[in-house]
Amino acid sequence: MANAMPGSQKSVVLLGGGSTLARAMAMRFAEKGFALVLADLDTAELEVIAQDLRVRYGQSCRALHFDALDYGSHGDFAAECAKALGETPGGVVVCFGVTPVQEDAQKDFSVAHHCLDVNYTGAMSVLEHFATLFETRGSGFIAAVSSVAGDRGRQSNYIYGAAKAALSVYLCGLQNRLFKRGVYVTTIKPGFMDTKMTWGMDLPARLLTDPEQAAGIAVQAILKGRGEAYVPGYWRLIMLIIRHIPGMVFKRLSL
Amino acid sequence: MNESFKNMALAGWGRYKPVPCHVYRPERRDALLALLDGGAPDSVLARGLGRSYGDAAVNRDGSVVDMTRLNRMRSFDPETGELECEPGVSLSEIISVFLPRGWFPGVVPGTRFVTLGGAIAHDVHGKNHHRDGSFSSFVDSIDLWTPALGVVTCSPTENADIFWATVGGAGLTGVMLSVRLRLRRVESAYVTADYQRCANIDAALEAFDATDEDYAYSVAWVDCLATAESLGRSVLMRGNPVAPGRLPRGPAQKPLHTPNRFNATVPFDFPGFVLNPLSIRAFNETFYAMNRPVKDKFVDYDKYFFPLDRILHWNRMYGKRGFVQYQATFPPEGRAGLRAMLERCSVARRASFLAVLKKFGDGGKGMLSHPMRGYTLTLDLADSPGLTAFLGELDRILLDHGGRLYLAKDAVASPETIAAMYPRLEEFRGVLRRVDPDGRIGSDLARRTGIAPAAGETHHG
Numbered sequence: 217m218a219n220a221m222p223g224s225q226k227s228v229v230l231l232g233g234g235s236t237l238a239r240a241m242a243m244r245f246a247e248k249g250f251a252l253v254l255a256d257l258d259t260a261e262l263e264v265i266a267q268d269l270r271v272r273y274g275q276s277c278r279a280l281h282f283d284a285l286d287y288g289s290h291g292d293f294a295a296e297c298a299k300a301l302g303e304t305p306g307g308v309v310v311c312f313g314v315t316p317v318q319e320d321a322q323k324d325f326s327v328a329h330h331c332l333d334v335n336y337t338g339a340m341s342v343l344e345h346f347a348t349l350f351e352t353r354g355s356g357f358i359a360a361v362s363s364v365a366g367d368r369g370r371q372s373n374y375i376y377g378a379a380k381a382a383l384s385v386y387l388c389g390l391q392n393r394l395f396k397r398g399v400y401v402t403t404i405k406p407g408f409m410d411t412k413m414t415w416g417m418d419l420p421a422r423l424l425t426d427p428e429q430a431a432g433i434a435v436q437a438i439l440k441g442r443g444e445a446y447v448p449g450y451w452r453l454i455m456l457i458i459r460h461i462p463g464m465v466f467k468r469l470s471l
Numbered sequence: 472m473n474e475s476f477k478n479m480a481l482a483g484w485g486r487y488k489p490v491p492c493h494v495y496r497p498e499r500r501d502a503l504l505a506l507l508d509g510g511a512p513d514s515v516l517a518r519g520l521g522r523s524y525g526d527a528a529v530n531r532d533g534s535v536v537d538m539t540r541l542n543r544m545r546s547f548d549p550e551t552g553e554l555e556c557e558p559g560v561s562l563s564e565i566i567s568v569f570l571p572r573g574w575f576p577g578v579v580p581g582t583r584f585v586t587l588g589g590a591i592a593h594d595v596h597g598k599n600h601h602r603d604g605s606f607s608s609f610v611d612s613i614d615l616w617t618p619a620l621g622v623v624t625c626s627p628t629e630n631a632d633i634f635w636a637t638v639g640g641a642g643l644t645g646v647m648l649s650v651r652l653r654l655r656r657v658e659s660a661y662v663t664a665d666y667q668r669c670a671n672i673d674a675a676l677e678a679f680d681a682t683d684e685d686y687a688y689s690v691a692w693v694d695c696l697a698t699a700e701s702l703g704r705s706v707l708m709r710g711n712p713v714a715p716g717r718l719p720r721g722p723a724q725k726p727l728h729t730p731n732r733f734n735a736t737v738p739f740d741f742p743g744f745v746l747n748p749l750s751i752r753a754f755n756e757t758f759y760a761m762n763r764p765v766k767d768k769f770v771d772y773d774k775y776f777f778p779l780d781r782i783l784h785w786n787r788m789y790g791k792r793g794f795v796q797y798q799a800t801f802p803p804e805g806r807a808g809l810r811a812m813l814e815r816c817s818v819a820r821r822a823s824f825l826a827v828l829k830k831f832g833d834g835g836k837g838m839l840s841h842p843m844r845g846y847t848l849t850l851d852l853a854d855s856p857g858l859t860a861f862l863g864e865l866d867r868i869l870l871d872h873g874g875r876l877y878l879a880k881d882a883v884a885s886p887e888t889i890a891a892m893y894p895r896l897e898e899f900r901g902v903l904r905r906v907d908p909d910g911r912i913g914s915d916l917a918r919r920t921g922i923a924p925a926a927g928e929t930h931h932g
């Protein structure tokens with residue numbers, strides 16, 4: 217039996233809903249007629265974003281409190297989303313994440329630990345709850361924003377990269393588990409996006425993607441049921457090359 | 472909260488003489504307030520989409536707050552058309568969201584890509600100025616952060632002096648946080664336009680005077696290379712709204728949608744020789760020849776209001792050195808000055824690729840708002856040797872005829888020139904002394920023209 221397409225039930229939960237990318241994705245979803253739940257730490261700010269989506273698109277949009285680090289709350293949170301939407305959500309997307317300065321993470325274990333906890337453990341913890349709900353129902357989509365940084369460790373960001381690598385591997389396994397249950401899993405791998413996370417960092421302007429464009433690519437990949445999406449697509453090629461640099465050579469480079 | 476900033480060289484849309492600034496781009500109201508209240512280390516200035524041509528939105532060695540990510544819509548009342556937004560919302564976004572629902576901004580400038588903050592800070596005018604006045608005619612109230620008074624709400628009835636200083640005040644009274652404005656109902660996204668050729672400037676002005684009242688929208692393109700009897704020959708492009716019932720079949724199906732078009736883009740700086748008196752003459756000849764007189768032509772809003780938006784980055788046409796836009800408004804009795812200015816341009820062969828002429832209605836109440844009853848002429852002038860001296864000559868013509876420059880465009884005028892043109896400048900300074908006694912807000916425009924009182928002593932540079 218063919219799976220129902222990922223967008224067949226038009227409701228979605230965006231975790232880390234206050235991130236630049238999530239707001240842009242929320243607009244794409246709202247445009248396509250999805251009801252939304254945005255969840256994040258700062259609910260006052262989320263309410264402003266939710267109100268904007270209601271004014272622009274006339275879609276129902278709720279703001280809920282969510283802390284990626286409060287693992288114990290994640291089960292109740294999934295139930296709360298269903299209540300807010302009046303149904304088990306059609307899909308869920310993890311957008312939250314933190315990018316510590318690499319040197320800080322090297323020097324201070326608590327920074328590195330926090331990075332792993334938010335980017336990986338928090339995502340894994342909350343997605344397991346949604347995975348079970350969707351698996352039981354036999355449909356839905358799960359997506360998370362990982363990063364090209366997770367494709368190969370580089371001296372400039374390997375602690376963050378390792379957390380994202382764990383997330384990517386987790387999603388790959390989840391996909392393997394859920395595909396036969398009618399649930400789609402998408403790993404989104406942006407390169408550099410022009411968001412509040414990267415504002416002020418010294419990045420080549422040419423390689424910065426604007427969040428609207430990134431969101432368009434991500435939402436399209438999710439709704440087409442793709443397993444993986446580089447954002448934008450040319451990063452697939454860049455990472456293909458980087459992954460294939462032989463170790464002997466790679467260890468001598470400063471990347 | 473420690474917001475990070477980026478060191479950038481910023482300029483206006485003319486790309487004339489970029490200056491180094493510390494640029495912040497908050498995405499949350501909290502982050503913005505923390506930045507403003509926590510005292511950014513140096514002087515601050517809000518910036519929208521950078522469509523002002525000169526130095527109004529740059530602050531050399533100071534802080535610039537890019538407002539474009541504070542672009543959330545707060546509420547809309549479909550009964551009255553009242554929209555509340557953060558000031559980083561662009562007119563383009565408003566049009567995309569509300570035109571399909573039958574609403575349009577009361578006033579739009581020649582580009583959609585301006586923010587509400589920018590539209591208010593220069594009290595922009597559109598092709599309907601002779602009927603409806605400038606942007607502020609449609610603004611109900613503003614929440615404004617000021618250095619001395621904190622956040623104040625101002626409107627024509629509440630803190631009215633702050634309101635009329637903020638409207639047209641080039642960002643110097645504070646940072647707008649929220650804006651309430653009225654959209655107007657429209658029945659279709661089309662105008663019926665009449666294109667009329669006028670053999671010279673006198674004929675064009677006659678036509679404006681005789682029949683502008685018959686049109687909701689009016690503007691003219693001027694060939695500023697034509698000389699002698701043809702001096703200032705023009706094509707008037709005037710139009711009226713269209714009821715959907717009158718539209719031809721295609722558009723009548725979707726009266727509130729403008730056709731999707733492919734936008735061209737100027738991918739890099741053109742070399743300096745591309746725009747020269749010869750190529751500009753050729754363009755102007757062609758334009759005049761192509762625009763045969765027609766009546767009642769259906770033209771969609773994008774094409775009629777925002778013709779230049781179809782070429783992205785068109786300012787790169789002027790090459791690396793950039794250009795200056797010069798907008799001069801003459802009072803009705805200053806027509807001789809307008810002629811003299813066109814003569815000066817054609818003799819000096821300082822051709823403007825685009826020159827636009829419009830008749831203004833009465834000015835509004837903004838202390839530094841530009842529009843006043845009369846005629847306004849807008850020229851683009853590439854930066855080339857002798858430009859400043861040439862602009863000085865134009866300024867003199869303008870002053871001699873009781874006219875004024877537009878601060879959204881100006882990049883070179885002196886303090887004396889500006890002071891002579893804006894009779895309410897002292898009143899404006901009085902408000903600044905109250906809202907910003909220590910001169911915490913600064914811009915290159917303010918320092919160059921001296922429009923802010925001299926309290927900015929603390930600023931070195």
Ligand SMILES: Cc1cc2nc3c(=O)[nH]c(=O)nc-3n(C[C@H](O)[C@H](O)[C@H](O)COP(=O)(O)OP(=O)(O)OC[C@H]3O[C@@H](n4cnc5c(N)ncnc54)[C@H](O)[C@@H]3O)c2cc1C
Pocket residue numbers: 484516517518519520521522523524527528538558559579580581582584585586587588589590592593594595596597640641642643645646647648779879
């Ligand atoms: C192709 C083109 C056509 C144009 N046609 C017209 C026209 O027909 N009529 C007309 O009047 N103008 C016209 N303009 C000029 C343009 O409308 C104005 O310069 C407008 O102010 C640009 O808005 P912006 O968002 O780009 O502002 P910016 O250029 O970024 O800033 C302009 C000013 O607004 C202030 N500002 C911005 N946001 C805030 C805020 N939140 N709080 C306080 N101050 C703020 C800045 O400090 C600055 O002084 C045109 C410009 C272009 C490029």
Ligand SMILES: NC(=O)c1ccc[n+]([C@@H]2O[C@H](COP(=O)([O-])OP(=O)(O)OC[C@H]3O[C@@H](n4cnc5c(N)ncnc54)[C@H](OP(=O)(O)O)[C@@H]3O)[C@@H](O)[C@H]2O)c1
Pocket residue numbers: 231232233234235236237238256257258282283284285310311312313314315334361362363364405406407408409410411412413414
């Ligand atoms: N920008 C890039 O170049 C880039 C590249 C590759 C991947 N990514 C990934 O893209 C995603 C979106 O990031 P962005 O660029 O849009 O940056 P962003 O705006 O800074 O988004 C990060 C979001 O994560 C939230 N968050 C942090 N800790 C949290 C917690 N404990 N619980 C809940 N939410 C938490 C933050 O909320 P608060 O602000 O309220 O703390 C913030 O909204 C992230 O996963 C990031 O790693 C970004």
